[in-house]
Amino acid sequence: MRDVAVIGVGMQKWGELWEKSLRDIFTESALLAIDDAGVDHIESMYVGCMTSGLFAGQEHLGSLLADYLGVAPIPSLRVETACASGGAAFRQAFFDVACGEHDIVLAGGVEKMTDVDGGGATYALSTAADAEYEVYHGVTFPGLYAMMAVAHMHKYGTTRDQLAHVSVKNHHNGSKNPLAQYPFEVSLDQVKNSVAVADPLNILDCSPITDGAAAAILCPLEMAGKLSDKPPIKILSSAHATDSIALDSREDIAWLSAVEKAGEIAYTGAGLTPSDIDFVEVHDCFTIAEICVIEALGFFDRGKGGTGAESGETAMGGRIPVNPSGGLKSKGHPVGATGLAQIAEVTKQLRGGFGERQVEGATIGMAQNMGGTGGSCVVHILGSV
Numbered sequence: 001m002r003d004v005a006v007i008g009v010g011m012q013k014w015g016e017l018w019e020k021s022l023r024d025i026f027t028e029s030a031l032l033a034i035d036d037a038g039v040d041h042i043e044s045m046y047v048g049c050m051t052s053g054l055f056a057g058q059e060h061l062g063s064l065l066a067d068y069l070g071v072a073p074i075p076s077l078r079v080e081t082a083c084a085s086g087g088a089a090f091r092q093a094f095f096d097v098a099c100g101e102h103d104i105v106l107a108g109g110v111e112k113m114t115d116v117d118g119g120g121a122t123y124a125l126s127t128a129a130d131a132e133y134e135v136y137h138g139v140t141f142p143g144l145y146a147m148m149a150v151a152h153m154h155k156y157g158t159t160r161d162q163l164a165h166v167s168v169k170n171h172h173n174g175s176k177n178p179l180a181q182y183p184f185e186v187s188l189d190q191v192k193n194s195v196a197v198a199d200p201l202n203i204l205d206c207s208p209i210t211d212g213a214a215a216a217i218l219c220p221l222e223m224a225g226k227l228s229d230k231p232p233i234k235i236l237s238s239a240h241a242t243d244s245i246a247l248d249s250r251e252d253i254a255w256l257s258a259v260e261k262a263g264e265i266a267y268t269g270a271g272l273t274p275s276d277i278d279f280v281e282v283h284d285c286f287t288i289a290e291i292c293v294i295e296a297l298g299f300f301d302r303g304k305g306g307t308g309a310e311s312g313e314t315a316m317g318g319r320i321p322v323n324p325s326g327g328l329k330s331k332g333h334p335v336g337a338t339g340l341a342q343i344a345e346v347t348k349q350l351r352g353g354f355g356e357r358q359v360e361g362a363t364i365g366m367a368q369n370m371g372g373t374g375g376s377c378v379v380h381i382l383g384s385v
Contacts, residue, residue, distance in 0.1 A: 004097045006235065006382065007039075009036055009214070009348065010035070011179055012213070015210065015211065022111075025112065025211060026215075027065070030215045033216055043104050047062060048110070048337065054127070055115060055116060080336075081371050082335070083285065083338060084339060084371035090339060093216075104219050105219070107215065107343075109334075111212065118209075125141055126140060134245075144247055145285070145289060146198035151254040165306075166309045167329055169323075172315075173357065175326070177330070180325070182329075183330065207284070207329050212341070213340075216344065218235075221234055233350050234384075236272070239380075245375040259293055272364065274298035277364055278359055279320065279322070279324055284328050285328050290323070291305035297366070321359050324349060325357070343382075
């Protein structure tokens with residue numbers, strides 16, 4: 001197995017991109033990544049996308065996007081594991097390079113979510129839940145995460161204010177991100193008094209519907225200096241784990257077992273512990289999700305994730321900065337692209353000189369991308385060389 005590096009990343013501004021198609025927004029980000037890497041060709045491509053058929057009426061993305069990007073007939077494959085599709089596409093690209101099949105590989109993620117109305121978007125997203133045991137009975141993802149929040153609050157004493165602190169912190173970070181969908185700050189009172197969605201979650205506890213894409217270029221570490229003038233960022237480990245989709249099948253709905261397992265594998269593969277990580281991009285599709293994830297990854301003891309957000313330990317300059325990008329909450333959540341946007345953020349942070357959002361002294365970063373309510377999870381640890 002060869003050591004693998006990220007040598008280029010690309011992402012355009014996310015939001016409601018009415019004037020652009022799925023193929024347009026993917027190609028823009030892919031070209032930005034290719035330009036960032038300084039390469040003149042790619043040899044294979046992996047595309048993370050959750051459900052373009054329902055959102056945009058388009059399947060067969062591997063062929064379509066390779067053609068539109070102008071790189072056919074290279075092998076190009078769509079990867080799907082719900083909202084973790086982008087992270088899974090990056091993992092497949094990592095293995096492609098590590099195994100020696102190809103030298104220059106593009107991992108991309110894309111979702112065009114605003115071409116349907118709210119009901120259509122809700123239905124498309126619901127396909128990441130258990131169709132027979134959850135969706136059939138009318139549950140939605142805000143409802144599922146609300147159940148997780150209530151369980152966490154009951155078991156550990158997590159408070160409504162602690163949930164709100166996650167949103168306040170991520171919007172503060174996102175206000176400094178020019179690519180974010182919602183680059184503005186919010187107050188604790190604004191979060192707590194925003195429109196109710198599923199008790200105890202309000203609209204400002206929820207990530208938005210988003211159009212967007214992101215991409216990364218990978219190559220063997222030993223070739224990075226010859227191919228690109230950007231500082232290579234080494235992929236220290238890659239991990240993937242799964243759990244039951246349906247919440248009622250889990251022993252504890254306030255605990256994310258797939259995240260815990262993927263984290264353990266990633267730490268072991270990199271020879272690191274949680275205390276070695278300088279910052280982390282996590283899947284905060286809802287405020288309770290961030291709290292549960294940082295516990296499962298070992299940054300906080302069980303039940304203490306909310307305290308970490310409230311005390312400022314997860315803020316920029318805190319013990320473990322979480323979501324310097326603004327996270328899904330502020331940056332946006334085009335579900336198939338989120339995992340690659342996390343990789344782009346980690347890569348730029350580790351290169352250094354990232355302005356107001358720079359995590360001081362960062363040399364090791366983590367990206368955690370999750371599908372559904374944690375039925376799948378992909379974790380990557382990256383480091384400066």
